[in-house]
Amino acid sequence: DLLVVGSANADLVIGLERRPAAGETVLGSDLVIHPGGKGANQAAAAARLGARTTLLARVGDDAYGRMLAEAQRDAGAALAGLLVGPTDTPGTVGKEGIKEPGEGGATGGAEGKGAPTGVALITVDAAGDNSIVVSPGANARLSPDDVAAARALFEAAAVVSLQLEIPLETVAAAARAAAEHDARLVLNPSPPARLPEDVLALCDPLVLNEHEARLLLDTGRSLGDDPREWATALLGLGPRSVVITLGAEGALVAGPGVGDGPTDGIGMVRVPSPRVRAVDTTGAGDAFTGALGWRLGRGDGLEQAVRYAVRVGAFAVTRAGAQESYPGAAEIEAERGE
Numbered sequence: 390d391l392l393v394v395g396s397a398n399a400d401l402v403i404g405l406e407r408r409p410a411a412g413e414t415v416l417g418s419d420l421v422i423h424p425g426g427k428g429a430n431q432a433a434a435a436a437r438l439g440a441r442t443t444l445l446a447r448v449g450d451d452a453y454g455r456m457l458a459e460a461q462r463d464a465g466a467a468l469a470g471l472l473v474g475p476t477d478t479p480g481t482v483g484k485e486g487i488k489e490p491g492e493g494g495a496t497g498g499a500e501g502k503g504a505p506t507g508v509a510l511i512t513v514d515a516a517g518d519n520s521i522v523v524s525p526g527a528n529a530r531l532s533p534d535d536v537a538a539a540r541a542l543f544e545a546a547a548v549v550s551l552q553l554e555i556p557l558e559t560v561a562a563a564a565r566a567a568a569e570h571d572a573r574l575v576l577n578p579s580p581p582a583r584l585p586e587d588v589l590a591l592c593d594p595l596v597l598n599e600h601e602a603r604l605l606l607d608t609g610r611s612l613g614d615d616p617r618e619w620a621t622a623l624l625g626l627g628p629r630s631v632v633i634t635l636g637a638e639g640a641l642v643a644g645p646g647v648g649d650g651p652t653d654g655i656g657m658v659r660v661p662s663p664r665v666r667a668v669d670t671t672g673a674g675d676a677f678t679g680a681l682g683w684r685l686g687r688g689d690g691l692e693q694a695v696r697y698a699v700r701v702g703a704f705a706v707t708r709a710g711a712q713e714s715y716p717g718a719a720e721i722e723a724e725r726g727e
């Protein structure tokens with residue numbers, strides 16, 4: 390099973406010609422609301438592909454929380470870890486109930502208490518560039534106690550996938566719980582933040598895009614334009630392996646036994662992405678990482694898993710939206726040999 394521990398947000402999207410300056414008002418398009426958040430996206434991507442997936446996350450007892458629960462259910466993910474309701478008292482998750490799949494998901498919380506569901510306010514300008522403001526809401530209340538209470542989910546997991554849109558102490562607790570239960574750890578350091586050394590050392594792989602790689606490596610010395618250099622520097626931070634996603638260029642994989650290097654040493658391989666007409670790159674990285682976690686859990690080697698994940702990422706950019714753009718396994722198979 391794949392356990393994704395992370396964020397769930399409602400993405401509120403408005404298109405506009407250009408962004409307003411301070412104090413200015415501009416008119417935009419109709420508002421569109423999508424289920425989002427890196428955790429929810431990754432879980433939806435993996436579940437769509439057929440992975441047995443659970444999302445451990447917090448949403449508010451509100452309409453957005455219900456939308457997110459529904460999106461997880463539609464994708465085929467289990468709702469057992471979607472926590473709702475009052476979040477003021479840490480460690481009450483057992484009483485709030487880690488719900489069984491189908492038990493009602495986000496409708497089960499106590500009335501009107503606790504933090505609202507996380508929201509991302511997204512504007513997209515005419516050039517396709519976006520600006521995003523995130524209000525973490527309930528995501529900020531996902532606690533190490535929630536991780537402790539979700540023990541059964543970690544026991545069942547072959548792979549645990551993490552991102553950084555929840556408190557860092559919760560990320561660390563989840564990483565350690567994964568290690569305790571012999572689950573493989575996939576971690577996307579986004580938004581970039583400094584991680585405890587023992588957590589970094591568990592990452593297999595650390596998955597990140599170019600932007601995140603640069604921020605994580607911002608040690609004062611300048612980095613060149615060669616992703617191989619970044620990979621080497623990132624490995625120096627301690628993870629067991631590294632995957633750098635490179636948009637249309639695919640991904641770079643670095644780790645033990647990768648490529649033609651000595652089987653016990655570190656090898657690196659560039660994995661090209663299929664050429665596609667990009668419509669909307671939102672959530673491509675999350676689709677990639679969800680797919681990667683699923684394939685690793687099935688027993689693929691890292692390089693093999695990345696070869697699959699780039700196809701899923703490429704598919705995701707050919708359709709609008711994040712979760713709505715994610716393919717099923719049959720759709721990925723159908724385009725083989727194109």
Ligand code: ADP
Nearest residue numbers: 598634635636637639662667673674699702703
């Ligand atoms: P993020 O969405 O986190 O910025 P990337 O842009 O690196 O991550 O994209 C993740 C993956 O999605 C890539 O490795 C690639 O497989 C796929 N992808 C993204 N953009 C494109 C594109 N324009 N054409 C083909 N594949 C793409």
